[in-house]
Amino acid sequence: MNNCKxxxxxxxxxxxxxxxxxxxxxxxxxxxxxxVKTAETHGMAQRGGSVVTHVRIGSRVYSPLxxxxxADFLLSFEQLEALRWLPYLSSRGTVITADxxxxxxxxxxxxxxxPADALEQIKKAAHRTIVLDTxxxxxxxxxxxxLNMILLGILCPLLPFPRECWEEVIRETVPPRxxxxxxxxxxxxxxxxxx
Amino acid sequence: MSAKExxxxxxxxxxxxxxxxxxxGTAYPGTPSTEILETLARYKGIHCNWSVNEKVxxxxxxxxxxxxxxxxxxxxHVGVNVAADPLVTFSYTGVGGGLxxxxxxxxxxxxxxxxxxxxxxxxxxxxxxxxxxxxxxxKDFVLYALELSERFDTPVLLRSSTRISHSRGLVALxxxxxxxxxxxxxxxxxxxxxxxxxxxxxxLVEARLQALQEEAEKSPLNRIEAGSPELGVVCSGVAYQYVxxxxxxxxxxxxxxxYPLPAGLVRRFAAxxxxxxxxxxxxxxxxxxxxxxxxxxxxxxxxxxxxxxxTELIREKVRGESRGTIPPREIPSRPPLLCPxxxxxxxxxxxxxxxxxxxxxxxxxxLAATPPLEAMDSCICMGASIGTALGMVxxxxxxxxxxxxxxxxxxxLHSGITPLIDVVYNAAPVTVLILxxxxxxxxxxxxxxxxxxxxxxxxxxxxDLEALCRAVGVRxxxxxxxxxxxxxxxxxxxxxxxxxxxVIIARHPCPxxxxxxxxxxxxxxxxxxxxxxxxxxGCPAISFDGKKxxxxxxxxxxxxxxxxxxxxxxxxxxxxxxx
Numbered sequence: 218m219n220n221c222k223x224x225x226x227x228x229x230x231x232x233x234x235x236x237x238x239x240x241x242x243x244x245x246x247x248x249x250x251x252x253v254k255t256a257e258t259h260g261m262a263q264r265g266g267s268v269v270t271h272v273r274i275g276s277r278v279y280s281p282l283x284x285x286x287x288a289d290f291l292l293s294f295e296q297l298e299a300l301r302w303l304p305y306l307s308s309r310g311t312v313i314t315a316d317x318x319x320x321x322x323x324x325x326x327x328x329x330x331x332p333a334d335a336l337e338q339i340k341k342a343a344h345r346t347i348v349l350d351t352x353x354x355x356x357x358x359x360x361x362x363x364l365n366m367i368l369l370g371i372l373c374p375l376l377p378f379p380r381e382c383w384e385e386v387i388r389e390t391v392p393p394r395x396x397x398x399x400x401x402x403x404x405x406x407x408x409x410x411x412x
Numbered sequence: 413m414s415a416k417e418x419x420x421x422x423x424x425x426x427x428x429x430x431x432x433x434x435x436x437g438t439a440y441p442g443t444p445s446t447e448i449l450e451t452l453a454r455y456k457g458i459h460c461n462w463s464v465n466e467k468v469x470x471x472x473x474x475x476x477x478x479x480x481x482x483x484x485x486x487x488x489h490v491g492v493n494v495a496a497d498p499l500v501t502f503s504y505t506g507v508g509g510g511l512x513x514x515x516x517x518x519x520x521x522x523x524x525x526x527x528x529x530x531x532x533x534x535x536x537x538x539x540x541x542x543x544x545x546x547x548x549x550x551k552d553f554v555l556y557a558l559e560l561s562e563r564f565d566t567p568v569l570l571r572s573s574t575r576i577s578h579s580r581g582l583v584a585l586x587x588x589x590x591x592x593x594x595x596x597x598x599x600x601x602x603x604x605x606x607x608x609x610x611x612x613x614x615x616l617v618e619a620r621l622q623a624l625q626e627e628a629e630k631s632p633l634n635r636i637e638a639g640s641p642e643l644g645v646v647c648s649g650v651a652y653q654y655v656x657x658x659x660x661x662x663x664x665x666x667x668x669x670x671y672p673l674p675a676g677l678v679r680r681f682a683a684x685x686x687x688x689x690x691x692x693x694x695x696x697x698x699x700x701x702x703x704x705x706x707x708x709x710x711x712x713x714x715x716x717x718x719x720x721x722x723t724e725l726i727r728e729k730v731r732g733e734s735r736g737t738i739p740p741r742e743i744p745s746r747p748p749l750l751c752p753x754x755x756x757x758x759x760x761x762x763x764x765x766x767x768x769x770x771x772x773x774x775x776x777x778x779l780a781a782t783p784p785l786e787a788m789d790s791c792i793c794m795g796a797s798i799g800t801a802l803g804m805v806x807x808x809x810x811x812x813x814x815x816x817x818x819x820x821x822x823x824x825l826h827s828g829i830t831p832l833i834d835v836v837y838n839a840a841p842v843t844v845l846i847l848x849x850x851x852x853x854x855x856x857x858x859x860x861x862x863x864x865x866x867x868x869x870x871x872x873x874x875x876d877l878e879a880l881c882r883a884v885g886v887r888x889x890x891x892x893x894x895x896x897x898x899x900x901x902x903x904x905x906x907x908x909x910x911x912x913x914x915v916i917i918a919r920h921p922c923p924x925x926x927x928x929x930x931x932x933x934x935x936x937x938x939x940x941x942x943x944x945x946x947x948x949x950g951c952p953a954i955s956f957d958g959k960k961x962x963x964x965x966x967x968x969x970x971x972x973x974x975x976x977x978x979x980x981x982x983x984x985x986x987x988x989x990x991x
Contacts, residue, residue, distance in 0.1 A: 286736025
């Protein structure tokens with residue numbers, strides 16, 4: 218893993234679980250003896266606002282922030298947020314996004330319009346796009362808060378870290394009473410085949 | 413090999429305090445500094461307490477230091493303004509046990525009202541500044557700071573920033589030093605700053621600054637990383653990381669101990685490179701000092717004094733490279749907003765209805781300044797609502813009866829009591845609304861003296877807000893539940909018309925804290941006439957499809973404000989649907 222570099226941007230709205238997802242990726246990378254830095258959003262911005270977590274993995278990491286145009290992966294919990302953070306993606310980068318639509322206040326109050334073609338715009342701009350059909354995702358029906366685990370499951374085979382390591386980190390990180398549903402969500406992501 | 417752990421800068425600072433044998437930690441919560449004390453409180457054997465404000469936090473810290481303890485006091489950048497009074501004179505007295513003051517700046521204003529550079533305050537106080545560049549340094553620098561503090565008899569400012577405090581990185585853990593506070597020694601000429609004694613202390617402060625500069629010259633926190641002689645970059649804090657990534661070939665002078673500036677080291681570095689750059693976030697603090705040495709240097713004519721820096725900014729400004737390949741799009745913003753079920757929402761809805769001037773304050777409720785509530789005229793700093801309301805009414809007597817100050821419970825205790833006394837003292841017809849949600853919500857629900865609980869959850873006597881307001885001379889004190897809109901409206905009208913100082917305490921706990929909720933509401937489509945009145949609440953659970961409103965049941969907290977606002981009785985609890 219000499220000279221490797223993986224920059225991942227995790228985007229969502231405040232309270233969706235982006236920070237937990239970044240913690241798990243970080244711990245998996247640490248177990249490979251790689252350096253990891255992350256940058257998070259706290260405070261006022263968290264109140265339902267647009268939030269993003271940067272995760273940088275490599276043999277040597279300087280800035281905790283991914284430079285514009287350098288991200289290898291953009292994991293998004295919502296369509297509009299994937300579109301918002303797209304400029305961070307590299308020309309060879311992959312978008313993994315849930316197809317969820319969460320209308321922000323300017324849209325709810327009718328002042329602005331939600332882009333109806335958000336997914337098309339993402340697919341057009343990104344080298345590769347994987348869209349999670351949340352309506353079909355069984356684990357989400359049991360607990361909508363495990364979306365992060367499904368996205369991590371989709372990400373897992375795209376990174377050169379052993380699956381067992383992800384599973385072990387999830388076991389260590391998730392509270393015992395929520396472990397089973399989180400594991401199921403991760404497996405759902407592992408086996409997920411986008412249309 | 414020592415154990416390593418991935419930590420935020422704030423967690424690492426707390427770890428550093430633990431390893432350095434700190435026995436007292438004080439703070440007032442403020443993003444991005446809050447988690448330092450919360451983390452420190454989890455280590456055994458350290459007395460940690462939330463203070464009522466940053467001035468008191470530092471004063472408690474000073475007392476603990478004089479008593480012989482090693483101390484850490486933490487605050488956000490604007491908190492240092494509040495603590496500036498004790499800080500500048502504490503520089504004269506010096507310490508007993510070492511004291512490190514952590515100031516967390518917020519370039520980019522992620523969660524702040526300004527983006528001041530707190531290094532100026534350290535210069536004003538003539539105390540040293542350390543600027544860590546990652547979590548490991550954040551921990552190491554705390555140990556260094558306390559040692560420096562004791563060796564040079566000075567408080568030390570550790571300057572963090574959002575990207576240090578809220579970034580995670582690997583930290584090698586060390587063994588904690590013994591927790592043994594020094595003896596307290598009474599020493600009035602050193603600790604009593606009356607003019608005769610202070611005159612003797614000031615020359616010592618100036619001499620100390622000289623000695624600290626010599627220390628900075630040879631400090632391991634400052635280092636030259638030799639690269640190409642074409643370009644040399646002086647940098648500090650997180651900007652170092654951006655420089656290393658954007659300009660891998662450049663020579664770098666990394667200043668971890670940035671004030672007093674190690675002038676000799678800077679001169680040596682400058683002499684070895686053809687072009688000298690300074691990359692520092694916010695103000696040209698180092699740059700101006702370097703220029704004063706007579707050196708030719710480029711800084712703020714290339715880089716902005718506003719906002720955060722980044723790798724791509726440096727690539728663009730120094731190497732002329734463009735930023736990314738995918739252009740940003742014009743898409744709807746997703747602003748932060750008051751949560752569903754927030755106890756503040758109804759208050760601002762009513763204030764807007766009454767068309768009064770609202771002098772605002774610092775907290776979640778500042779979000780009521782944004783659309784659609786747009787119910788705030790000003791917000792300056794912690795506690796400013798009451799003083800500014802008084803000023804409005806003094807300047808324009810016709811604004812009496814049309815001006816309110818709105819302040820949260822934690823903010824009121826922080827710095828709202830003294831201006832309330834001023835309102836009473838001036839017999840001014842000002843109405844103060846205390847939004848008492850029983851917590852310091854914005855920074856993550858910290859306890860405060862009004863909650864009756866300490867940082868550790870221990871029960872203590874709670875400040876009685878009603879009794880406090882009466883005790884300072886407010887004769888009219890009313891308590892209302894902000895979810896009862898009619899009662900709230902009526903009370904506001906009465907108090908605004910009273911022609912004398914009055915306080916309304918709008919009391920309801922933060923729903924994020926209590927997790928209180930009721931069954932969600934729903935819109936009866938046949939009754940909704942599309943008037944959009946409910947949209948004026950700015951509730952994220954209510955949407956509008958162009959004709960009718962709808963409630964998102966997964967977001968709705970069931971607070972019922974929309975049902976109170978609706979004139980068609982079209983919004984009802986889901987359980988009553990179909991009846």
